[in-house]
Amino acid sequence: MLDTPKTTAPVLILLGPPGAGKGTQARMLEEKFGFVQLSTGDLLRAAVAARTDAGQAAKAVMEAGQLVSDEIVIAILRDRLADNDCAGGVILDGFPRTAVQAQALDALLAETGQKINAALSLEVDDAAMVTRISGRYTCAGCGEGYHDTFKQPKTANTCDGCGGTDMKRRTDDNAETVASRLQAYHAQTAPLIAYYESKGALQGIEAMGDITAIAEKLNTIVQTAVA
Numbered sequence: 001m002l003d004t005p006k007t008t009a010p011v012l013i014l015l016g017p018p019g020a021g022k023g024t025q026a027r028m029l030e031e032k033f034g035f036v037q038l039s040t041g042d043l044l045r046a047a048v049a050a051r052t053d054a055g056q057a058a059k060a061v062m063e064a065g066q067l068v069s070d071e072i073v074i075a076i077l078r079d080r081l082a083d084n085d086c087a088g089g090v091i092l093d094g095f096p097r098t099a100v101q102a103q104a105l106d107a108l109l110a111e112t113g114q115k116i117n118a119a120l121s122l123e124v125d126d127a128a129m130v131t132r133i134s135g136r137y138t139c140a141g142c143g144e145g146y147h148d149t150f151k152q153p154k155t156a157n158t159c160d161g162c163g164g165t166d167m168k169r170r171t172d173d174n175a176e177t178v179a180s181r182l183q184a185y186h187a188q189t190a191p192l193i194a195y196y197e198s199k200g201a202l203q204g205i206e207a208m209g210d211i212t213a214i215a216e217k218l219n220t221i222v223q224t225a226v227a
């Protein structure tokens, strides 16, 4: 059996409740540092759209605002991490979300000799999450995220990035589902903050402010973490 090739490619984790700004900040970090953003939410939505077995199993769970099984999510993440474009470094957006996923990630990285450079925890108020999530929409063409109030495109309904005009909203971005998603976050994901703190990887970022101000704080932290 061949050994798995070793690499020192950086691994960054974005932690935070639904709507905290993980996807928004991950895209900006991707552009600035050239690392690949891996969103398990996006990968699962693609699996649902493609009607794969994993997608069929995940659909109702996602619509209810609960967490998809560790087994499905870990398998999807493991496959995506093995793609060539991830060899220069990755930003994990929305993974891990449970202790089992965090341990699976440690095991996967041990195989390639990689380590977690930083777990970036976006600290936000629960009260703001409903407003952020209910105003969220995304360009269908390039995936750029927008908000009805906080991040509008320069020209209404036209993507700044690709010029596309097909904007979509997620079916799970509604007030009822947000409550379950926040509950799942507090019960299953928030404990990972202590896990990464104990590993010396945690960086807490106050994330209630302006998108660009938060991006600047992250840039400084990431620059040091990957040096």
Ligand code: ADP
Residues within 6 Å of the ligand: 016, 017, 018, 019, 020, 021, 022, 023, 024, 025, 132, 133, 135, 136, 137, 145, 146, 147, 148, 150, 151, 207, 208, 209, 210, 211, 214
């Ligand atoms: P997550 O990936 O954590 O669920 P998103 O990055 O999709 O969160 O952000 C949720 C919504 O809030 C989006 O509509 C986004 O444009 C908006 N948003 C992101 N960061 C901020 C911020 N700092 N202030 C206000 N709105 C924000």
Ligand code: ADP
Residues within 6 Å of the ligand: 017, 018, 019, 022, 040, 041, 042, 044, 061, 062, 063, 065, 066, 067, 068, 069, 073, 093, 094, 095, 096, 097, 098, 101, 181
């Ligand atoms: P948000 O950041 O707004 O919660 P995501 O796109 O990250 O949105 O996730 C959408 C849904 O996909 C989650 O509510 C959950 O059902 C599922 N999901 C995404 N990532 C994971 C994960 N790591 N573990 C379990 N379920 C996940």
Ligand code: ZN
Residues within 6 Å of the ligand: 139, 140, 141, 142, 143, 144, 159, 160, 161, 162, 163, 164
């Ligand atoms: Zn676009």
